Amino acid sequence: MPRDPVCGMDVDKDKAIKKKIGDRTYYFCSQSCANVYEQPEQELKAMKRRVAVTLMGVVAVAGLRVLALFGLVAVLMTTTLIGGLSIYSLALFIVSTPVVWIAGWSIIHGAYSSLRNRAINMDVLITAGVVAGWSFGAVNAFLPNLAGGGEGYLEIAVGILAFVLLGKYIEESIRRKSAASIRKLLELQPTIARVLKDGKEVEVPIDEVQVNDVMIVKPGEKIPTDGVVIAGYSSVDEKIITGESIPVEKNVGSEVIGATVNKAGLLRVKATKVGEETALAQIVHLVEEAQASSAPVQRFADRVVGKFVPVVFSVAAVSFAYWYIVSGFSAAFFVLLAVLLIACPCALGIATPTAILAGVGKGAEYGILLRSGEYVEKARKLKTVVFDKTGTLTKGEPSVTDIVVYNGYAEKDALKLAAIAEKGSEHPLAEAILKAARQDGSSIPDAESFEAVPGRGVRCTYENKRILLGNRRLMQDEKVPIEQLEKDLDRLEGQGKTVMILAVDNQLAGVVAAMDTAKENAVEAISKLKSMGLEVAMLTGDNERTAKAIAEQLGIDQVIANVLPWEKVNAIKKLQGEGKTVAMVGDGINDAPALAQADIGIAIGSGTDIAKETGGIVLIKDDLRDVALAVELSKKTMTKINSNLFWAFIYNAVMIPVAAIGLMNPIFAAGAMAISSLTVVSNSALLKLSSFKFEKFNDQTKNNGGANKHG
Numbered sequence: 001m002p003r004d005p006v007c008g009m010d011v012d013k014d015k016a017i018k019k020k021i022g023d024r025t026y027y028f029c030s031q032s033c034a035n036v037y038e039q040p041e042q043e044l045k046a047m048k049r050r051v052a053v054t055l056m057g058v059v060a061v062a063g064l065r066v067l068a069l070f071g072l073v074a075v076l077m078t079t080t081l082i083g084g085l086s087i088y089s090l091a092l093f094i095v096s097t098p099v100v101w102i103a104g105w106s107i108i109h110g111a112y113s114s115l116r117n118r119a120i121n122m123d124v125l126i127t128a129g130v131v132a133g134w135s136f137g138a139v140n141a142f143l144p145n146l147a148g149g150g151e152g153y154l155e156i157a158v159g160i161l162a163f164v165l166l167g168k169y170i171e172e173s174i175r176r177k178s179a180a181s182i183r184k185l186l187e188l189q190p191t192i193a194r195v196l197k198d199g200k201e202v203e204v205p206i207d208e209v210q211v212n213d214v215m216i217v218k219p220g221e222k223i224p225t226d227g228v229v230i231a232g233y234s235s236v237d238e239k240i241i242t243g244e245s246i247p248v249e250k251n252v253g254s255e256v257i258g259a260t261v262n263k264a265g266l267l268r269v270k271a272t273k274v275g276e277e278t279a280l281a282q283i284v285h286l287v288e289e290a291q292a293s294s295a296p297v298q299r300f301a302d303r304v305v306g307k308f309v310p311v312v313f314s315v316a317a318v319s320f321a322y323w324y325i326v327s328g329f330s331a332a333f334f335v336l337l338a339v340l341l342i343a344c345p346c347a348l349g350i351a352t353p354t355a356i357l358a359g360v361g362k363g364a365e366y367g368i369l370l371r372s373g374e375y376v377e378k379a380r381k382l383k384t385v386v387f388d389k390t391g392t393l394t395k396g397e398p399s400v401t402d403i404v405v406y407n408g409y410a411e412k413d414a415l416k417l418a419a420i421a422e423k424g425s426e427h428p429l430a431e432a433i434l435k436a437a438r439q440d441g442s443s444i445p446d447a448e449s450f451e452a453v454p455g456r457g458v459r460c461t462y463e464n465k466r467i468l469l470g471n472r473r474l475m476q477d478e479k480v481p482i483e484q485l486e487k488d489l490d491r492l493e494g495q496g497k498t499v500m501i502l503a504v505d506n507q508l509a510g511v512v513a514a515m516d517t518a519k520e521n522a523v524e525a526i527s528k529l530k531s532m533g534l535e536v537a538m539l540t541g542d543n544e545r546t547a548k549a550i551a552e553q554l555g556i557d558q559v560i561a562n563v564l565p566w567e568k569v570n571a572i573k574k575l576q577g578e579g580k581t582v583a584m585v586g587d588g589i590n591d592a593p594a595l596a597q598a599d600i601g602i603a604i605g606s607g608t609d610i611a612k613e614t615g616g617i618v619l620i621k622d623d624l625r626d627v628a629l630a631v632e633l634s635k636k637t638m639t640k641i642n643s644n645l646f647w648a649f650i651y652n653a654v655m656i657p658v659a660a661i662g663l664m665n666p667i668f669a670a671g672a673m674a675i676s677s678l679t680v681v682s683n684s685a686l687l688k689l690s691s692f693k694f695e696k697f698n699d700q701t702k703n704n705g706g707a708n709k710h711g
Contacts, residue, residue: 004029015117030110030123036172047169050103054162057099061155064091089141089154096154100134104161122346124309126164126670129340133157133666136333153333159667160341167674171681188259189280193224196268209274217267225258226273234265241279241367241620286369286618304348304649312343312656319660334666338659342669344652344676351644354684359637362688367620368630375616376641378599379634381581385529385627386560386572388586388594389540389547392604393554393624394516398429400436401497402513404488414510416442418502421460421469424450429498432514453477457500468503469512480506496542496549515546518554525624526555532631535580539563539571539594568594585627586615602627632692640687644680651676 004011004027016027017034028034035043068077068088077088101108111127137153194201196214209215209225217223223236235247238260247263250256256269258278275281316339323332356373363370370376387393403411419437422430423444437444447460447467456477457470468478472489475482480503482489488511492499497513529536537558540547547561560571572594575582584591584598587605595601595615603615605622617634619626655672658664664672 004033012118017113017117029117030113033110035106044169044172046106047165047172050106051162051165051169053103054099054158054165057095057103057158058162060095061092061158064088064095065155084144085142089144092154093138093141096134096137096158099158099161100130103165104130107161107164122344122349125312125340125343125345126160128313129337129666129670130157130160130164132333132340133160133337156337156666160337160670163667163670163674167671167678171677188222190222190224190259194218207275209271211271211274213271215269215271217262217269219262219264219266221262223256223258223260223262223267223269225271226278227256227258227269227271229254229256229267230270231268232266234267235263237261237263241283283364283369283620286371308343308345308348308652312340312345315656315660316340323662331662335660335662337666338662338664338669339656341666342655342659342664342673344648344655344673347648347651347676347680348645350677351648351680352641354681355637355640355644355687358640358684358687359633362690363630363633366626366629366633368626368633369618369620370630370634370637371616371618373641375600376634376637378581379583379631380638382534382583382600382631383580384535384537384575385583385585385631386537386539386575386594386598387556388568388584388591389538389542389550390516391587392585392591393522393538394518394550397516398432398498398514399517400432400512400514401517402492403510404485404492404513405510406484406508409504409509411510412440414502415512416444417462417465417467417504417509418469418500418512419444420447420462421450421458421467421502423447424460425452425458427452427458429500429514433500433512466505468506469500471499471501475501475503478503478506480508482508484508485511494545494549496546516550518550519622519624521623521625522554525627528625528628529631530555532628534631537575539568539584566593569597572597583631585624602630629692636687636690636692640684644683647679647683648676651679 004016011027011029013027016029017031019026019028019034019038026034026037028037035046064077077086077091079087081087081090107123108127108131110123114124133153134157137155137157140153189206191206192203193206193209193213194216195204195209196202196216201216206224214230215224215227219234229250229252231252233249233251236250236256237247238257241257241260250267255272256267257280258273259280273279276285316336319339320332320336323335352373356370356376359376360370390396400415403415405411405414415433415437419434422433423446434444445462447462450458450460452458453470453474456474457468460467468474468480472482480501482501485501485508489499489501492511492513495515497515500512500514501508502510502512526536535558536556537560538547538551538554538556539560540550541563542550542561544559544561547559551557551559563571568591572582572584576597576599581599583600583602584594585602585604586592586595587603591603595603600617601615602617602619604619604624604627617630619630651672655664655669655676659669
């Protein structure tokens with residue numbers, strides 16, 4: 001059953017008001033909810049006008065009440081015109097009628113829509129109370145003898161509306177602040193792009209940019225859409241998308257994200273994604289979907305809300321009957337209004353949606369996308385976090401870690417000779433050696449001859465020197481004595497490193513060790529997760545010795561090694577079979593089956609390919625510390641949901657009986673109802689102001705950008 005994205009109530013898909021916005025269809029319980037969602041700015045202004053009208057009505061009613069206390073004015077006010085109608089009653093009727101039927105029309109119409117669609121909501125209770133109060137007050141004013149007394153109901157109707165509309169206005173204002181993350185992102189989209197057409201720069205609207213168009217982006221301007229740099233060098237501020245405060249260097253071949261800010265140099269960018277395919281559009285879409293979702297715990301609340309309004313009407317009817325017998329119609333009607341108005345199903349209906357709205361919005365500011373409330377709830381029970389090793393905990397490519405030299409060779413010379421030998425090689429470690437040798441800007445000359453020896457290494461000659469680089473078997477075949485390095489070999493191989501032996505003219509020159517090294521901040525990220533009381537495990541296809549060596553560096557105690565890619569799902573199932581709630585952290589594409597099997601799949605480092613990710617939580621940046629931040633954010637969001645539901649249940653369980661036994665004035669009942677909803681919304685909004693234990697940057701949430709028409 002679809003959910004109204006405004007009030008959070010379940011609606012009948014066939015009966016609800018439907019609105020197609022973009023490529024999605026939304027369902028609303030009433031026209032007022034549809035207006036709030038479809039035209040939020042206009043509706044907020046309209047709500048403000050309605051509040052102003054009701055407050056003027058309250059002032060007018062209060063003024064009439066005060067005037068009726070003074071001498072001649074009091075006498076004038078009580079003067080009867082016709083049929084018992086006094087000037088005072090007529091004045092109240094004149095003031096209250098436009099307040100109820102003009103300012104209150106949105107609620108009355110919402111109640112009508114709700115009843116027509118068989119989705120009874122809060123508007124029905126409010127309308128029943130206000131219209132009943134106004135109607136009884138009007139009858140009492142014009143036909144006091146027929147009504148049997150009971151003054152003050154016109155004032156009550158005005159007071160009720162004032163409280164309700166003011167509460168709705170404040171609630172919507174707070175809700176909009178909670179949802180500001182989406183609007184901030186949308187507002188960041190440039191409106192104009194500078195495109196090369198026939199060799200000339202032409203300014204075109206952003207929606208006219210096509211894939212493969214070449215865009216010119218000057219310093220200080222925003223990049224119009226996703227693309228790749230084809231000319232120029234600069235640094236780009238990607239904070240608005242990733243939350244990363246340090247600008248990222250970009251040169252030819254670098255991918256850039258639309259709406260990020262070019263800080264320094266002139267760039268030529270070829271558009272690769274436009275419109276709904278851009279990273280910004282994907283983020284907005286995911287955030288919208290997540291904010292419209294709910295946690296499983298809300299299902300119970302939804303079932304309660306579905307029965308709530310009929311139960312309230314039943315309680316009101318029973319209370320009315322009792323008080324009618326005991327104290328007569330006027331007292332019974334007073335209690336009836338109080339019961340109808342104090343009940344607050346909205347507090348139950350919005351308990352989860354408002355918290356998720358705030359939590360998802362907060363996460364988006366950090367580059368953390370929570371895809372659904374389901375994962376927020378599961379995070380509360382999380383016991384184990386499993387990391388894929390290659391490309392997740394490690395960089396996914398080998399790096400030179402150690403150079404040990406012998407027989408008088410310097411490290412730099414040994415590395416250069418190894419690089420010369422590997423320059424013509426396709427071995428996976430060749431790139432690592434060449435990269436290390438070029439770090440100081442040195443060029444690597446070509447060998448005079450080169451030969452790859454399968455399963456052993458390479459042979460080459462350079463400046464009449466015969467260079468060997470390979471494993472033990474190559475050295476044994478070439479009769480190179482290696483006894484003096486056995487101790488170093490055992491030590492390095494024991495650390496999980498791949499070792500290559502370098503010999504020159506059959507004399508031992510050195511050892512070059514390489515391995516897939518841990519990512520920056522990996523140790524810190526693991527430490528943070530363990531400090532939260534979580535078990536951390538590593539999943540890898542590597543042999544156990546290599547895996548344990550990496551795990552020891554990172555502080556991971558549990559290692560699941562020798563796991564083939566298609567066996568990762570079974571490894572996750574095994575942990576779940578032990579009664580553990582498991583989160584799997586992977587690259588989101590290669591690890592898709594394991595991410596889907598885990599209770600919470602966390603896809604990390606997705607960059608611009610957000611739509612491809614399988615994870616329930618998507619981390620845009622390749623920063624492992626965001627895993628702890630995502631878990632903390634999810635748990636705090638769930639805490640807000642639980643506190644909201646607790647308050648909503650307690651409020652209704654206590655206040656409805658209080659009203660039923662005659663201890664609550666209808667105006668105060670309406671005020672209490674408004675405050676109940678405001679409490680839930682405000683409690684959720686506080687999540688946006690929360691500080692996080694694992695927050696990395698003080699300025700992450702402060703987005704800025706170029707201030708020109710291209711930004």
